Amino acid sequence: MTVRLAVLLSGGGRTLQNFIDLIAAGKLDASIEVVIATNPLAGGIERAKRAGIACQIVDRRGWGSDEAFSEAITSVLDGYEIDLVLLAGFMRRYLFPERFTGRVLNIHPALLPRFGGKGMYGHRVHEAVIAAGETESGCSVHLADLDYDTGPVLVQKRVPVLPNDTPDTLADRVFAAECEAYPEAVRLMAARLGMASS
Numbered sequence: 006m007t008v009r010l011a012v013l014l015s016g017g018g019r020t021l022q023n024f025i026d027l028i029a030a031g032k033l034d035a036s037i038e039v040v041i042a043t044n045p046l047a048g049g050i051e052r053a054k055r056a057g058i059a060c061q062i063v064d065r066r067g068w069g070s071d072e073a074f075s076e077a078i079t080s081v082l083d084g085y086e087i088d089l090v091l092l093a094g095f096m097r098r099y100l101f102p103e104r105f106t107g108r109v110l111n112i113h114p115a116l117l118p119r120f121g122g123k124g125m126y127g128h129r130v131h132e133a134v135i136a137a138g139e140t141e142s143g144c145s146v147h148l149a150d151l152d153y154d155t156g157p158v159l160v161q162k163r164v165p166v167l168p169n170d171t172p173d174t175l176a177d178r179v180f181a182a183e184c185e186a187y188p189e190a191v192r193l194m195a196a197r198l199g200m201a202s203s
């Protein structure tokens with residue numbers, strides 16, 4: 006059975022693009038039912054449109070609280086039949102309803118529980134990893150809870166931190182690992198939910 010996905014994003018949408026490409030290539034038995042962007046300038050919006058995917062903007066700045074913003078997201082999601090909600094470069098807090106527990110996944114560009122938490126996103130993470138003198142980094146896909154970057158880890162992939170790494174070079178290496186880890190986690194969840202997914 007095809008896994009029906011919703012993708013929530015705030016940025017460039019390379020994570021979304023990876024899913025679009027894998028699905029188009031027949032490498033992942035999934036469909037993206039809707040993309041929700043938290044910012045009208047998010048590059049992911051264009052990617053969704055190009056792929057013919059429904060896309061809605063729920064601009065965080067238009068809502069007074071995380072609660073109201075989250076309810077707006079949930080009401081968009083409720084318009085679709087969704088199996089999994091993927092946070093994909095999603096830089097806001099989504100306080101999802103209890104009925105979504107175990108269905109919301111997040112990807113983080115470090116080996117959680119290290120280098121996670123509020124304010125740790127994108128390049129900040131890689132800067133912190135290099136500043137700490139780590140020799141290894143990676144990415145983590147985990148089930149989201151109502152906090153930042155917590156919740157049980159589903160898949161982790163490790164990459165080396167090289168002596169001459171800059172946040173950019175490390176980010177590229179980690180992102181390549183993300184492109185494998187996230188679909189792997191979706192397949193894992195599909196199996197858990199009793200769906201076959203190639």
Ligand code: GAR
Pocket residue numbers: 014015016017018019020021093094095096112113114125126127130154180183
């Ligand atoms: C990815 O590296 C993802 O792990 C990270 O943002 C990037 C999104 O890229 N997410 C976080 O830092 C969340 N804490 P994209 O917008 O091009 O898909």
